[in-house]
Structure formats: C-alpha cells, structure tokens
Amino acid sequence: MKTSSEGVAVSRFQGVLKTERKGARMRSPDERPGTFVHGVRWRQAQTRGGGGAGGVSLSARCEAQEGSVAPSCPERVAEWATFGDLVATSAVARASFDWMERAASCSATVLLEGETGTGKSRAALAIHRAGARASAPFLVVDCGALPANLLESELFGHEKGAFTGAIQRRVGAFEEADGGTIFLDEIGELPSELQPKLLRVLENREIRRLGSNTHQAVNVRVIAATHRDLRAEVQAGRFRADLFFRLAVVGIPIPSLRERTEDVPLIAERILAGLGATPAQVASLTTPDFLAQLQRAPWPGNVRELRNHLERCVVFQSALPPPVSGTGVQTPAPRSVDALLTYAESRRRALESFEHDYVEALLKLHGGKVSQAAAAADMDRVYLYRLLRRHGLKS
Numbered sequence: 001m002k003t004s005s006e007g008v009a010v011s012r013f014q015g016v017l018k019t020e021r022k023g024a025r026m027r028s029p030d031e032r033p034g035t036f037v038h039g040v041r042w043r044q045a046q047t048r049g050g051g052g053a054g055g056v057s058l059s060a061r062c063e064a065q066e067g068s069v070a071p072s073c074p075e076r077v078a079e080w081a082t083f084g085d086l087v088a089t090s091a092v093a094r095a096s097f098d099w100m101e102r103a104a105s106c107s108a109t110v111l112l113e114g115e116t117g118t119g120k121s122r123a124a125l126a127i128h129r130a131g132a133r134a135s136a137p138f139l140v141v142d143c144g145a146l147p148a149n150l151l152e153s154e155l156f157g158h159e160k161g162a163f164t165g166a167i168q169r170r171v172g173a174f175e176e177a178d179g180g181t182i183f184l185d186e187i188g189e190l191p192s193e194l195q196p197k198l199l200r201v202l203e204n205r206e207i208r209r210l211g212s213n214t215h216q217a218v219n220v221r222v223i224a225a226t227h228r229d230l231r232a233e234v235q236a237g238r239f240r241a242d243l244f245f246r247l248a249v250v251g252i253p254i255p256s257l258r259e260r261t262e263d264v265p266l267i268a269e270r271i272l273a274g275l276g277a278t279p280a281q282v283a284s285l286t287t288p289d290f291l292a293q294l295q296r297a298p299w300p301g302n303v304r305e306l307r308n309h310l311e312r313c314v315v316f317q318s319a320l321p322p323p324v325s326g327t328g329v330q331t332p333a334p335r336s337v338d339a340l341l342t343y344a345e346s347r348r349r350a351l352e353s354f355e356h357d358y359v360e361a362l363l364k365l366h367g368g369k370v371s372q373a374a375a376a377a378d379m380d381r382v383y384l385y386r387l388l389r390r391h392g393l394k395s
C-alpha cells in the first residue's frame with residue numbers, strides 16, 4: 001500500500017488487508033515484512049505526529065472515484081463492535097469493520113472477499129448505508145446467476161430490438177443505481193466476455209446499453225464480492241488482472257466463523273432475536289454449554305449455516321447438537337498437497353477439486369434433481385448448473 005500525507009495519487013492496488021486472529025495484517029504486493037501499529041501489523045506504515053511508542057498513527061487513503069482524494073484517517077482496530085447490523089468482539093472482525101467504516105467515507109471501489117455465508121452481502125449494504133449515498137439506491141446483481149447476454153442487459157440495459165425478445169427498452173442496474181451503489185455479488189463468476197466491458201465502465205464511468213451506439217455517464221459506487229481467490233483466478237487466466245486491480249482498490253477480507261469463534265455467542269444472540277425466539281428459547285439456546293458446542297463446530301457455511309441451525313433449534317424447541325461436519329457434507333479426507341507448487345496454484349487446485357466433489361455428491365444426494373439440490377444447498381440454481389457444466393457433470 002502506498003500512503004501519503006501529501007494528497008498525491010496512490011497506486012490502484014494498494015495492498016491486501018488480511019485479518020488474523022490477533023488483528024489485521026496489511027500485505028503489500030511485494031510481501032515485505034511489516035510493522036505493528038496498535039496491535040495491527042502493517043507491511044508498510046507511515047507514522048505521523050512524531051511517531052514513537054503509543055503515539056503512532058498510520059495514514060491511509062482510498063482512491064476516490066470522482067477525482068478527489070479521500071481524507072486520510074487513523075488506522076487502528078475499531079473500538080466499536082458493530083458496523084451496520086454486523087456485530088463482533090474479535091479483533092479480526094473489528095479490523096474488517098474498521099476498513100468498512102473507512103470505505104463508507106469515500107466512493108472507492110470495494111472488493112469483499114470471504115467464504116460463502118460470511119456476511120459479504122450484509123457488509124456491502126452496511127457500507128452503503130454508512131456512506132453519503134445512503135439515501136440513493138442500492139442494487140444487487142448476482143454475476144453468477146445469469147448467462148452472459150442476460151447479465152449484460154441486466155447490468156447495462158438494452159434498446160428495443162437489441163436482440164430477439166427485446167420488445168422494449170430496458171434500463172440496466174448501473175443506470176438504475178445512479179447516485180447510489182451497485183453490489184456485484186459473485187464477481188468471480190463474471191463471464192470472460194463481460195470482463196472488459198465492466199472494466200471500461202469502471203474506468204470511464206459510462207455505460208452503453210446493448211443495441212445503442214451512445215455512451216451515458218453514470219455516477220455509481222461499486223462494491224463487489226467473491227468467495228473465490230481472485231488472485232488465483234487471475235493467475236489461472238480466468239479473471240482479467242486489470243479488472244481485478246480496478247475492483248480491489250479497497251480489498252476487505254471477511255473472516256470465516258472459524259477464525260472468530262469468540263464472536264459466535266454474540267452473533268447467535270443477534271440471530272435468535274431476528275428469528276423472534278421467545279425469552280425461554282433464547283435462555284435455553286445461550287447456555288454456556290450450548291454456546292461452547294456452537295463455538296467448536298466447524299461451520300463451513302459460516303454465519304448462514306449457524307443461522308440455519310439456530311432456526312432448526314427454534315422450530316424444534318430444542319438445543320440440537322451442531323453438525324460435526326457442517327452442512328452434512330463429510331469432512332474431506334486430508335488431501336495430498338504438492339509443496340513444489342505455488343500456494344495460489346495449490347489452493348486453486350484444492351478448491352477446484354472440492355467444488356467438483358461437492359456438486360457431484362450434492363446431485364447424487366438429490367437424485368439428479370438440480371432445482372432440489374440447489375435449494376437444499378442454498379445455492380442459486382443457475383449457478384449450480386454452471387458449476388455442473390464447468391466440472392463436466394452435466395452437458
């Protein structure tokens with residue numbers, strides 16, 4: 001990350017904030033060792049106000065989309081434990097909140113990275129609501145849910161007659177969200193033919209409806225999210241590097257529940273309140289013993305899976321033991337790894353292999369019924385189709 005107190009431009013790829021159990025680690029692209037500031041480890045730090053023990057503050061800037069440079073602000077782990085409707089006590093999640101807070105104060109493009117069910121969509125909405133665009137629209141587009149041509153029209157709109165079936169003009173999400181925020185969920189699934197088009201929109205801040213020859217300026221803040229390792233996708237040639245850099249102006253990792261088990265009691269209480277549990281149910285589902293069980297469970301589906309489990313407990317009026325291996329998928333046997341490969345490539349292969357095994361087992365479990373399998377796995381049906389095709393499990 002390049003920082004400056006002089007207001008000069010910053011690099012597009014500023015760095016990666018990797019939250020860890022004991023705080024947050026800012027990694028610069030060149031991986032040099034870091035510095036701890038207020039318990040947060042940074043790869044590059046700039047001290048202000050004389051620095052020195054206890055007096056160090058670190059300035060950082062977000063790249064502003066509309067030509068202005070966002071105000072610098074002190075980097076420290078947030079003292080508050082909520083952001084929007086997200087709650088946390090763990091340093092790892094609070095460090096993420098701190099970044100969300102700062103992202104909310106500018107219009108920089110944000111990339112939220114985290115496993116499925118960690119709360120990326122909620123985080124996106126919370127950033128929007130905490131910013132200057134709060135009263136303007138917040139539009140969500142799932143980039144994995146539609147085939148390329150429909151997604152293009154969904155994003156940028158189309159003119160009447162642009163393609164067969166385009167019986168009238170349609171305004172796309174970018175135009176509809178004018179003045180507000182567009183949340184591009186599952187950005188890692190964006191079809192390759194649309195990647196240069198989105199890049200152009202991010203660079204020029206103008207869109208062109210399908211079937212139109214004219215460009216139209218749009219004033220939209222972009223927040224994207226992915227459960228994939230986009231750097232590995234870039235390395236594997238599936239995601240454009242230039243688009244990645246444009247999206248990851250502010251990269252915020254959303255920690256898995258496993259990385260913040262101390263937050264489980266707080267989150268469980270919030271979920272139970274949201275589910276309308278009676279005081280008696282809340283009491284029986286927040287005993288120290290039951291909460292300890294919840295904290296020990298692996299939750300591969302993260303907060304979503306925890307929420308589903310608590311909902312079952314409320315329905316059955318019983319503190320059901322949490323699943324030993326999460327969603328019912330068997331804990332995979334340890335895979336052999338090839339340490340001669342780079343970490344990114346090794347991780348990508350493991351993910352590919354997991355994805356293949358998961359969707360294969362899922363489809364088998366549901367007798368080949370894709371809609372049923374998608375509903376049971378809480379996945380979008382079109383996305384499941386895409387995964388099945390990608391892994392050669394369905395033509």
Ligand SMILES: Nc1ncnc2c1ncn2[C@@H]1O[C@H](COP(=O)(O)OP(=O)(O)OP(=O)(O)O)[C@@H](O)[C@H]1O
Nearest residue numbers: 086087115116117118119120121122227270303304
């Ligand atoms: N802090 C939280 N408190 C209560 N519920 C939460 C919290 N975070 C997430 N959830 C619940 O978990 C579920 C998943 O949240 P969300 O859709 O934001 O996750 P996600 O990371 O975007 O998932 P995916 O990658 O699958 O799109 C939702 O039902 C949401 O209501």
